[in-house]
Amino acid sequence: MSDVEAFLSSGVTFGGLSLPSRFLLAPLEGVSDIGFRRLCFEQGAALTYTEMLRARGLAQRNRATLDLIDTHHPAVTTGVQLLATSPDELLAALGVLEQGARGAEPHWQNIVAVDLNFGCPSRDVIQQGAGPALLKRRARIGAIIDALARWKTTTTLPIKAVSIKIRLGLNAKEAEHRVYLPVVEMASSARLDWITVHARHAGQRSRDKPDWTAIGEAKKVATIPVVGNGDVRTRDDARRLHEATGCDAFLIARAAIGSPWAFRALRGQGAADAAxxxxxxxxxxxxxxxxxxxxxxxxxxxxxxxxxxxxxxxxxxxxxxxxxxxxxx
Ligand SMILES: Cc1cc2nc3c(=O)[nH]c(=O)nc-3n(C[C@H](O)[C@H](O)[C@H](O)COP(=O)(O)O)c2cc1C
Known part of the structure; x- marks a missing residue:
C-alpha cells in the first residue's frame, strides 16, 4: 500500500480525540440530526457535528436552539458547532451548555467537541458582524478563539477538542489579501485542536470551484492539524487534496447528503452506493x-x-x- 493510501485508510488523534478515520461529517443545517449522524458515523465518519447553533440563542435558552442539540446517542462522536460574535456571548452559551449537561439536558454530556463557525455566508449572520465578517477583525476573532481555548482547560464537561471552521474571507478581495492566514496563526497560537479551511470565500456558492491552494498555504503556517474542505466527494478527491496541500483530514458535506455510504468509500471499504x-x-x-x-x-x-x-x-x-x-x- 502506498503512503498516501495508508494515510487515507488511517485513523488519527487530534487533541484528546482519537478518530477512527480522517473523514469528518460537516455540520449541515437542516440535515445533521441524530439519525443521519449515526448512519454516517457507522459508515466511517470519524466525528459528526450538530448543525450551527447561534451562541446568543443558546445563552438566552431559546428552546428552538436548545432542541438542535440532539446528542442522545453516546456512541456517536459528536461536536456542537456555535456561531459567536464575541467572547462574552460565547462564554455565556458554553455556560448554558455546562448547566444543561449537569441538569435538565443529560444527553448533552455526550458532546466531545466544540467548533466555531467563521464561514456561514448568510446575509443576516454577516450583517450581525458574525461568521466570515470576523475573519479580518483580528482582535475580535483572536479574543473569541482564546476564550474557547481557555474554556476547554476549565470546563467540567468531557470536551476533548475545540476547533474553528473558516472560509477564505468575506469576498474575493479579502481572499486575495489572505485574511485567513493570520486566523490560522491565531488558532495555532491558541493551540486549538484543529482548524477546518473551507476553500471558498463567503461570496462564493457551493457550485463555485474551491481554491485548494489556500488549504496548502494554511497548512504551511499552521502548527495544528488542518482539515481541508470543499468538493471532496470521493477517495480520489481526498488523495488529490492531500497530495496538493498536505492536509491532515477532510470535512465532508454534500457527498454525505448524496450518500451516507460515501464514508465507507472514502475509507476504501466499500461502494458509495448502497443496496x-x-x-x-x-x-x-x-x-x-x-x-x-x-x-x-x-x-x-x-x-x-x-x-x-x-x-x-x-x-x-x-x-x-x-x-x-x-x-x-
Ligand atoms: C445543506 C447545507 C447546510 C450547511 N450547514 C452548515 C452549518 O450549519 N455550519 C457550517 O459550518 N457549514 C455548513 N454548511 C457548509 C458545509 O459544512 C461545507 O463547508 C460546504 O458544503 C463545502 O463542503 P462540500 O464541498 O463537501 O459540500 C452547509 C452546507 C450545506 C450544503
Whole structure:
C-alpha cells in the first residue's frame, strides 16, 4: 500500500480525540440530526457535528436552539458547532451548555467537541458582524478563539477538542489579501485542536470551484492539524487534496447528503452506493430514532425525501440530490 493510501485508510488523534478515520461529517443545517449522524458515523465518519447553533440563542435558552442539540446517542462522536460574535456571548452559551449537561439536558454530556463557525455566508449572520465578517477583525476573532481555548482547560464537561471552521474571507478581495492566514496563526497560537479551511470565500456558492491552494498555504503556517474542505466527494478527491496541500483530514458535506455510504468509500471499504435493502433498513432505523427523540419535522421530511431518492437510484431510476431549502451553505 502506498503512503498516501495508508494515510487515507488511517485513523488519527487530534487533541484528546482519537478518530477512527480522517473523514469528518460537516455540520449541515437542516440535515445533521441524530439519525443521519449515526448512519454516517457507522459508515466511517470519524466525528459528526450538530448543525450551527447561534451562541446568543443558546445563552438566552431559546428552546428552538436548545432542541438542535440532539446528542442522545453516546456512541456517536459528536461536536456542537456555535456561531459567536464575541467572547462574552460565547462564554455565556458554553455556560448554558455546562448547566444543561449537569441538569435538565443529560444527553448533552455526550458532546466531545466544540467548533466555531467563521464561514456561514448568510446575509443576516454577516450583517450581525458574525461568521466570515470576523475573519479580518483580528482582535475580535483572536479574543473569541482564546476564550474557547481557555474554556476547554476549565470546563467540567468531557470536551476533548475545540476547533474553528473558516472560509477564505468575506469576498474575493479579502481572499486575495489572505485574511485567513493570520486566523490560522491565531488558532495555532491558541493551540486549538484543529482548524477546518473551507476553500471558498463567503461570496462564493457551493457550485463555485474551491481554491485548494489556500488549504496548502494554511497548512504551511499552521502548527495544528488542518482539515481541508470543499468538493471532496470521493477517495480520489481526498488523495488529490492531500497530495496538493498536505492536509491532515477532510470535512465532508454534500457527498454525505448524496450518500451516507460515501464514508465507507472514502475509507476504501466499500461502494458509495448502497443496496436497496440496506437503504430500506436504514430508513426504518432513522424513523424509529426520530420518533424516539422527537426529531423536528423539517429533518424528517428532508430525510424521508433523501432516502426515497437513494432507493430510486439503487433501483436504477434517476433522481437528483436535493439540499434543504434556505440552508446557509
Ligand atoms: C445543506 C447545507 C447546510 C450547511 N450547514 C452548515 C452549518 O450549519 N455550519 C457550517 O459550518 N457549514 C455548513 N454548511 C457548509 C458545509 O459544512 C461545507 O463547508 C460546504 O458544503 C463545502 O463542503 P462540500 O464541498 O463537501 O459540500 C452547509 C452546507 C450545506 C450544503
Amino acid at each position: 436497496a435493502g440496506d437503504i430500506e433498513r436504514e430508513r426504518v432505523r432513522y424513523d424509529e430514532t426520530a420518533a424516539r427523540v422527537r426529531t423536528k419535522d423539517k429533518y424528517r421530511q428532508f430525510h424521508g425525501d433523501n432516502f426515497a431518492r437513494l432507493l430510486a437510484a439503487a433501483r436504477g431510476e434517476r433522481a437528483a440530490v436535493v439540499v434543504p431549502k434556505n440552508a446557509h451553505m
